[in-house]
Amino acid sequence: xxxxxxxxxxxxxxxxxxxxxxxxxxxxxxxxxxxxxxxxxxxxxxxxxxxxxxxxxxxxxxxxxxxxxxxxxxxxxxxxxxxxxxxxx
Amino acid sequence: xxxxxxxxxxxxxxxxxxxxxxxxxxxxxxxxxxxxxxxxxxxxxxxxxxxxxxxxxxxxxxxxxxxxxxxxxxxxxxxxxxxxxxxxxxxxxxxxxxxxxxxxxxxxxxxxxxxxxxxxxxxxxxxxxxxxxxxxxxxxxxxxxxxxxxxxxxxxxxxxxxxxxxxxxxxxxxxxxxxxxxxxxxxxxxxxxxxxxxxxxxxxxxxxxxxxxxxxxxxxxxxxxxxxxxxxxxxxxxxxxxxxxxxxxxxxxxxxxxxxxxxxxxxxxxxxxxxxxxxxxxxxxxxxxxxxxxxxxxxxxxxxxxxxxxxxxxxxxxxxxxxxxxxxxx
Amino acid sequence: xxxxxxxxxxxxxxxxxxxxxxxxxxxxxxxxxxxxxxxxxxxxxxxxxxxxxxxxxxxxxxxxxxxxxxxxxxxxxxxxxxxxxxxxxxxxxxxxxxxxxxxxxxxxxxxxxxxxxxxxxxxxxxxxxxxxxxxxxxxxxxxxxxxxxxxxxxxxxxxxxxxxxxxxxxxxxxxxxxxxxxxxxxxxxxxxxxxxxxxxxxxxxxxxxxxxxxxxxxxxxxxxxxxxxxxxxxxxxxxxxxxxxxxxxxxxxxxxxxxxxxxxxxxxxxxxxxxxxxxxxxxxxxxxxxxxxxxxxxxxxxxxxxxxxxxxxxxxxxxxxxxxxxxxxxxxxxxxxxxxxxxxxxxxxxxxxxxxxxxxxxxxxxxxxxxxxxxxxxxxxxxxxxxxxxxxxxxxxxxxxxxxxxxxxxxxxxxxxxxxxxxxxxxxxxxxxxxxxxxxxxxxxxxxxxxxxxxxxxxxxxxxxxxxxxxxxxxxxxxxxxxxxxxxxxxxxxxxxxxxxxxxxxxxxxxxxxxxx
Ligand SMILES: [Fe+2]
Ligand SMILES: [Fe+2]
Numbered sequence: 050x051x052x053x054x055x056x057x058x059x060x061x062x063x064x065x066x067x068x069x070x071x072x073x074x075x076x077x078x079x080x081x082x083x084x085x086x087x088x089x090x091x092x093x094x095x096x097x098x099x100x101x102x103x104x105x106x107x108x109x110x111x112x113x114x115x116x117x118x119x120x121x122x123x124x125x126x127x128x129x130x131x132x133x134x135x136x137x138x
Numbered sequence: 139x140x141x142x143x144x145x146x147x148x149x150x151x152x153x154x155x156x157x158x159x160x161x162x163x164x165x166x167x168x169x170x171x172x173x174x175x176x177x178x179x180x181x182x183x184x185x186x187x188x189x190x191x192x193x194x195x196x197x198x199x200x201x202x203x204x205x206x207x208x209x210x211x212x213x214x215x216x217x218x219x220x221x222x223x224x225x226x227x228x229x230x231x232x233x234x235x236x237x238x239x240x241x242x243x244x245x246x247x248x249x250x251x252x253x254x255x256x257x258x259x260x261x262x263x264x265x266x267x268x269x270x271x272x273x274x275x276x277x278x279x280x281x282x283x284x285x286x287x288x289x290x291x292x293x294x295x296x297x298x299x300x301x302x303x304x305x306x307x308x309x310x311x312x313x314x315x316x317x318x319x320x321x322x323x324x325x326x327x328x329x330x331x332x333x334x335x336x337x338x339x340x341x342x343x344x345x346x347x348x349x350x351x352x353x354x355x356x357x358x359x360x361x362x363x364x365x366x367x368x369x370x371x372x373x374x375x376x377x378x379x380x381x382x383x384x385x386x387x388x389x390x391x392x393x394x395x396x397x398x399x400x401x402x403x404x405x406x407x408x409x410x411x412x413x414x415x416x417x418x419x420x421x422x423x424x425x426x427x428x429x430x431x432x433x434x435x436x437x438x439x440x441x442x443x444x445x446x447x448x449x450x451x452x453x454x455x456x457x458x459x460x461x462x463x464x465x466x467x468x
Numbered sequence: 469x470x471x472x473x474x475x476x477x478x479x480x481x482x483x484x485x486x487x488x489x490x491x492x493x494x495x496x497x498x499x500x501x502x503x504x505x506x507x508x509x510x511x512x513x514x515x516x517x518x519x520x521x522x523x524x525x526x527x528x529x530x531x532x533x534x535x536x537x538x539x540x541x542x543x544x545x546x547x548x549x550x551x552x553x554x555x556x557x558x559x560x561x562x563x564x565x566x567x568x569x570x571x572x573x574x575x576x577x578x579x580x581x582x583x584x585x586x587x588x589x590x591x592x593x594x595x596x597x598x599x600x601x602x603x604x605x606x607x608x609x610x611x612x613x614x615x616x617x618x619x620x621x622x623x624x625x626x627x628x629x630x631x632x633x634x635x636x637x638x639x640x641x642x643x644x645x646x647x648x649x650x651x652x653x654x655x656x657x658x659x660x661x662x663x664x665x666x667x668x669x670x671x672x673x674x675x676x677x678x679x680x681x682x683x684x685x686x687x688x689x690x691x692x693x694x695x696x697x698x699x700x701x702x703x704x705x706x707x708x709x710x711x712x713x714x715x716x717x718x719x720x721x722x723x724x725x726x727x728x729x730x731x732x733x734x735x736x737x738x739x740x741x742x743x744x745x746x747x748x749x750x751x752x753x754x755x756x757x758x759x760x761x762x763x764x765x766x767x768x769x770x771x772x773x774x775x776x777x778x779x780x781x782x783x784x785x786x787x788x789x790x791x792x793x794x795x796x797x798x799x800x801x802x803x804x805x806x807x808x809x810x811x812x813x814x815x816x817x818x819x820x821x822x823x824x825x826x827x828x829x830x831x832x833x834x835x836x837x838x839x840x841x842x843x844x845x846x847x848x849x850x851x852x853x854x855x856x857x858x859x860x861x862x863x864x865x866x867x868x869x870x871x872x873x874x875x876x877x878x879x880x881x882x883x884x885x886x887x888x889x890x891x892x893x894x895x896x897x898x899x900x901x902x903x904x905x906x907x908x909x910x911x912x913x914x915x916x917x918x919x920x921x922x923x924x925x926x927x928x929x930x931x932x933x934x935x936x937x938x939x940x941x942x943x944x945x946x947x948x949x950x951x952x953x954x955x956x957x958x959x960x961x962x963x964x965x966x967x968x969x970x971x972x973x974x975x976x977x978x979x980x981x982x983x984x985x
Pocket of ligand 2: 869902906
């Protein structure tokens, strides 16, 4: 399985996002660099609106992700509730 | 040791970039200036476009207009990306609360059937006209010369797209997907829309980008927006209890007022440059204006009945006054 | 009133379709070929644009909302950073030279991308593809302008930033990025998308924006970090567009495969050559380093690109043929390029220097198989010479590769002691190349590449002097005239870093800050 990744800026807004991604994807591996974090995951990685909303105590819109996103890899599957990166190989 | 850098007072070596200083003097420059002027390459291109081998990548001969300095096309709004986005985000906030207001109070359902139907009939096919405007402004950005005019045209293209999307939302709010489909049918086949559709399709094949600017942004929008959003929506439908519709088209009304100042400034600059340009612009206006008025006739008739003739005459008179103010010779 | 029936909520996808491609129609008053004249000539066959999958579903209202939020944050940081003399907080003044290159070599490309995507956003007959390209067109303008605005404050205090647009059109090393983008934008819209949307955005920009920008943060440059990461936040959309575009083209017709494969091969190589300057920025120009070029390459090209090509294998796409040579070069690239710029430092708008002993140790450790053997001795020799007052400047103009326009500085794959040259005669003229791959690119489109405006050749032909120059005047100094044509201030913008005006000013200003504390 190839690895997908998502890279996010590290700041106050992204702390709960990162936390919930890591909780929802136990197979994911965080790699920190100055001012950013890269989260690698075998095969697939899912960001869930529900989990982030719960952590921040308000409704999170997945499109808000784009404000903090640095980079990603993999195909994208996007709905109102989930944002998934995956490789088919 | 913590260093407090703020306390250091040092003298700058220069106030702005060289190309900005050569135009405006070495003084603090605005973000509009630094982000716009002389940004487009002008010399030593490596290859000719495979899609236009007679010309350079950026080439002044893609229009018959002639300018000594293509950066004379200043934007009175001083829009660079950030300023444009912030301005539009504010307008979008207003539009959003207007849509909310109409939706939560169910004002759409309170409209008289004939008012709602007329709004759907007359506004929804304009989605496609706005989409045409989007295509044309993208072309002007791609093939125009000098960032001062290519940049705002790309913003304009996205504004056009947004307007098409607001119209779509109006369709979904006052009607449903069927209303959008019906309006598209009319745009494609109904006799009264064909003049407008033909105008738009003919504009797609105009090769001269400044002529396209005139045909789209000055002439067509200059007649369509006052006719539909002012006369039909704000005057006609509001009188018949359709103020809710006017709330939903507020973005278009404000946008038109704002962008008119920019469009006029471009026409004025072009005409002031030389009699050659002024005559050129005048001829383009004449040719496209008579076609546009002809195309709008059946639509005005449908919206305004017997008042159509006089309304279009007034519109033409106002448009002539506007154009004259831009220095276009008679 | 019979409107009370609750409306069915439209799904994201359905709604987005109504907001974009449903706006379009097939023209009947004008034929399709005239409305979209650039859609067919590249030989790409598209049967059904409706099969286009929208890579992201952002309507203009949401676009404005999120972009405005980003802009507000970004400009607040830029303002605060310049008001508090943030530039004095960078590790040391050598760092500034990396962002000079950014402004002269990258920012103009952002503008070119803006125009290129406007062209693609007009040219494609498919409405979904057009909208996605148009959105990228304004994003790219954003990138150009946020860079210009962020770096404007550096320009006020340091040399070499002052004429980036003028230099982009003229300075010798900037013909590398310029010819790259000129090549892409003069291609048809499909090749442009494979070149920029896919090869560059998806396969390569990570290398520039992710580790380098993180490095900027590490070196205290919050301004660059902010615009860099803020630009990257648009990049996710751009990468998705590039990937979708490739998949769409390949799914439409099997006959598209060989064309696309040729483009991928070409543009991966063009991109890799372009990024050789980033290799040098990362290994030599960041005083504090996050990772080596080689490490970044392994993560973002070998691993990430590898996964991508594995995925595209189902369409018959193969890893570009140049991958093998790239693998061999990753241990050498940054050192060879830095050595060249050190040599030609008299003709650049930024300063160069020899790494300190500490830095050489870092390089030895990161490049255990190559640095000490091939590069350290040369660098130590230059450093010694410099200490004796013989800072080395190469005075002869180099031969350039006809395709990538980089001086002949790369070595034979597998033999780091021998410069790699290739040669081709076309219509009676001789052309030179840095590599087999650059030569193949030329061979595929010779009529295009013979047009190249090669700076060195142009200098020899007398086309790079200020207007009104008389080269036959007594005492005429051609190099000085060329630098004047570049608007490069001799003795201020160019040459050795050690003792330069930037160096002295930075030390003095920072000294003031320390005293005030
Ligand atoms: Fe960009
Ligand atoms: Fe080459």
